[in-house]
Structure formats: C-alpha cells, structure tokens
Amino acid sequence: MNTEKPTSTAAGNPLKPATKIIHAGAEPDPATGAIMTPIYQTSTYVQTAPGQHKGYEYARSQNPTRKALEDALAIIENGQYGLAFASGVAATDAVIKLLSPGDEVIAANDMYGGTYRLFTKVFEKFGIKFIYVDTTNAANVEQAVTTNTKLVWIETPTNPLMNITDIAATAAISKKAGAMLCVDNTFASPYLQNPLNLGADIVMHSATKYLGGHSDVIQGALVMNDKSLREQLYFIQKSCGAVPGPMDCFLVLRGIKTLHVRMQRHCENGAIIAHYLRSHPKVERVYWPGFEDNAGYDTAKKQMRDFGGMISFTLKDNSIAAANKVLSSTRIFALAESLGGVESLINHPASMTHASIPREERIKNGLTDGLIRLSVGIEDADDLMDDLKHAIG
Ligand SMILES: *Cc1c(COP(=O)(O)O)cnc(C)c1O
Numbered sequence: 001m002n003t004e005k006p007t008s009t010a011a012g013n014p015l016k017p018a019t020k021i022i023h024a025g026a027e028p029d030p031a032t033g034a035i036m037t038p039i040y041q042t043s044t045y046v047q048t049a050p051g052q053h054k055g056y057e058y059a060r061s062q063n064p065t066r067k068a069l070e071d072a073l074a075i076i077e078n079g080q081y082g083l084a085f086a087s088g089v090a091a092t093d094a095v096i097k098l099l100s101p102g103d104e105v106i107a108a109n110d111m112y113g114g115t116y117r118l119f120t121k122v123f124e125k126f127g128i129k130f131i132y133v134d135t136t137n138a139a140n141v142e143q144a145v146t147t148n149t150k151l152v153w154i155e156t157p158t159n160p161l162m163n164i165t166d167i168a169a170t171a172a173i174s175k176k177a178g179a180m181l182c183v184d185n186t187f188a189s190p191y192l193q194n195p196l197n198l199g200a201d202i203v204m205h206s207a208t209k210y211l212g213g214h215s216d217v218i219q220g221a222l223v224m225n226d227k228s229l230r231e232q233l234y235f236i237q238k239s240c241g242a243v244p245g246p247m248d249c250f251l252v253l254r255g256i257k258t259l260h261v262r263m264q265r266h267c268e269n270g271a272i273i274a275h276y277l278r279s280h281p282k283v284e285r286v287y288w289p290g291f292e293d294n295a296g297y298d299t300a301k302k303q304m305r306d307f308g309g310m311i312s313f314t315l316k317d318n319s320i321a322a323a324n325k326v327l328s329s330t331r332i333f334a335l336a337e338s339l340g341g342v343e344s345l346i347n348h349p350a351s352m353t354h355a356s357i358p359r360e361e362r363i364k365n366g367l368t369d370g371l372i373r374l375s376v377g378i379e380d381a382d383d384l385m386d387d388l389k390h391a392i393g
Contacts, residue, residue: 018260025072037068039250061238065246069253076190077203079223081230088206089114090242091220097236101127103150108135110365111155113354138169145177155184160312160349160373162287164296171199191263193304209340213255217248265378266309272381274311287312309376318370329391339375347373
C-alpha cells in the first residue's frame with residue numbers, strides 16, 4: 001500500500017469533501033506507521049552535524065504535529081499553505097503585522113469584538129489607520145479606498161448580526177485597489193464557505209470554534225495561496241512566536257476529522273431553531289442567514305453551502321431585564337462566550353463578547369442591549385426547542 005497522503009481514490013478520482021476532511025494532512029507517522037499524527041512534545045531536535053537536520057530545528061519554527069495540522073488547514077480551505085497560531089486573535093495580529101505605519105485598512109463595522117479591540121487599542125497607536133464601513137454594500141468599500149489602502153478585512157456571516165458580505169465582489173474591489181482581502185471565515189467554517197475560491201488572499205479562522213469543535217482548545221489559523229505571502233506570514237509567526245503547542249494542534253486535527261458531520265447537524269438544528277424562534281409570539285426579530293427575506297440571502301445562497309448554526313434574536317421587550325431572564329433560564333444552552341462546539345451556548349453580546357465596543361458604536365450598528373446570540377449545538381433539536389420555549393416563557 002502507498003503510505004503517502006491520499007489525494008485521490010485508487011481509481012484516480014478526486015476526493016469529495018467528506019473524504020478530504022478526514023484524510024487532510026494525515027500521513028502515517030514515518031517512525032512507526034501510527035495512523036494518527038503523534039503529539040511531538042519537544043522543544044528541539046538533534047542534529048547529526050551542525051546545520052544537518054531533518055527540516056526541524058527548534059519547535060517555535062517547526063513542529064511535525066503543527067505541520068500536519070497546517071497541511072490539513074490548507075487542504076480543507078482549498079488553499080496552498082496553512083499556518084496555525086496560538087489563538088484566532090494571534091492569527092489576526094500576524095496579518096496586521098504585514099503592514100507599515102501610514103497604511104490603511106478598510107474593516108467591517110460589524111465584526112468580532114476582539115478584532116475591533118486589537119485594531120483600535122493595539123495597532124492604531126502604531127500609525128495604522130482603520131476605516132470601518134458597512135461592507136454588506138460593496139460600494140461602501142469602493143468609496144473608502146485610498147492610495148494607502150493595503151488591506152480589506154471582512155467577516156461573513158458577521159458576529160453577532162449574521163450580516164452577509166459578498167466575498168467575490170469585495171475581492172474584485174480589493175484587487176483593483178491593490179489591497180489584500182482577508183476574510184474571517186470562523187462563523188461559516190471551511191465546510192460551508194471557501195473564500196480563497198472567491199478571490200480572497202487570506203482566510204482567517206478562530207480554530208477555537210468549529211474547527212476544534214469541542215470547546216477544549218484556543219487556536220487560530222491562516223490559509224493562503226501566494227507563496228511570498230506565506231513566507232512573510234511564516235516569518236512573522238516564528239519571529240513573534242504566537243505558535244500553538246503540539247497538544248493543541250492534535251486536538252484541532254482531531255476536531256477537523258468530524259467537521260463535515262458536525263456542520264451538517266449544526267445547520268439542520270440551526271434551521272429548526274431559527275424557524276421556531278421566528279414563529280414565537282414574544283420574539284421580535286431573528287438574525288439567521290437562511291431566511292429568504294433577509295437582505296443578504298441571495299449572496300449567502302451563492303457563496304455558502306448551507307446557513308450554519310449561529311442565530312441571534314431580540315425579544316419584543318428589548319430590555320436588558322427581559323434578555324437576562326432568558327439568558328439565565330435555559331438548562332441545555334449554557335451561558336458562555338465562544339461558539340462552534342458540539343454543545344449549545346447562549347450569550348449576551350452587549351455584556352459579554354462585544355463589551356469592548358463602545359455602547360454608542362454598538363447600537364449604531366444594530367447590536368442592541370437586548371440582543372441574544374445562540375450557538376446551536378448538535379444535540380437533539382426537540383430538546384433545544386423545549387429549552388428555549390421554557391426560557392422565553
Ligand atoms: C472567537 C473569534 C475570534 C477570535 O479567536 P480566538 O481564538 O478567541 O482568539 C475571531 N473572529 C471570530 C468571528 C470569532 O468568533
């Protein structure tokens with residue numbers, strides 16, 4: 001038997017997504033034949049003579065468990081190169097470090113609070129300018145372009161309002177402006193959406209979420225096609241040192257193997273819960289990309305394979321008190337930050353995940369005090385509905 005990584009079936013046919021996801025990056029261990037990539041818990045590697053080694057010198061720069069994961073990340077995102085980081089924000093941090101003082105970034109005005117905090121509180125003082133626009137209308141991005149625009153940063157669907165940005169249209173505008181496009185693909189996961197195929201230059205993931213999938217690891221990832229971009233980002237990864245440990249890489253590698261089955265159930269349950277909430281007399285509005293009357297529906301349908309398991313909603317009584325009652329009454333939906341694990345979570349963005357965005361800014365962008373966010377897990381959908389029914393009352 002050929003022990004190389006499978007890239008096709010024995011008949012020579014290309015692998016379908018489910019097969020690719022399970023076999024991505026998995027090469028039997030060359031030392032023992034172990035089918036699972038071992039956790040290479042080592043800081044350094046013995047050299048046979050000065051400078052003579054097997055491609056591994058020091059574990060900040062190279063680690064075989066990390067390499068298997070990075071290869072897997074590239075394969076499942078349909079990219080050439082993957083890089084793993086100690087967290088999602090460490091991956092974002094590496095992308096911004098490609099820039100120089102005076103450079104401008106056009107960023108979505110509705111995105112993960114930690115990305116906004118990193119941009120405004122850490123990088124602005126180094127002379128990088130961030131311009132926030134509503135990227136759901138590509139014309140707004142085009143208008144914000146200047147000769148200093150070096151990067152466009154979008155998230156789609158967005159956290160927590162599930163707004164959809166047209167990746168292909170934004171990629172075309174970025175390209176014309178001579179800027180790179182980076183897409184935070186955390187909410188969709190590579191199973192539902194592949195931004196590199198739509199013209200993006202870099203895909204970013206918080207692997208903490210759907211890629212890991214079991215709420216047991218913090219990790220980030222970047223995937224790209226351009227070799228020189230990979231070299232620059234690898235240089236930043238090893239120079240700044242925000243690398244994940246081998247155990248964490250093992251956990252994400254393991255998580256990726258079930259990404260397709262988990263995502264299928266997240267999507268099924270997400271659709272059931274979104275429709276249930278929409279029919280509930282006490283619910284005002286449900287934010288979920290799969291409703292046909294959503295502004296972003298056509299774009300979502302075009303660029304995503306399904307609509308995912310993330311849902312936000314508001315009650316008709318849009319007060320903090322009413323939201324708090326729901327947030328503290330669920331039994332299966334656990335009150336916690338984060339998302340993308342097998343278990344369902346409930347979250348209050350205004351006081352939890354998005355508390356670092358000033359209230360005025362938040363409300364202007366539609367993130368009201370009463371907004372509730374759900375990460376719908378892969379439990380039984382009837383139990384999840386029952387839980388919400390009781391909590392909403
Ligand atoms: C969680 C998250 C991040 C940050 O990732 P960490 O792994 O927590 O550092 C970035 N973007 C989105 C959309 C996220 O949900």
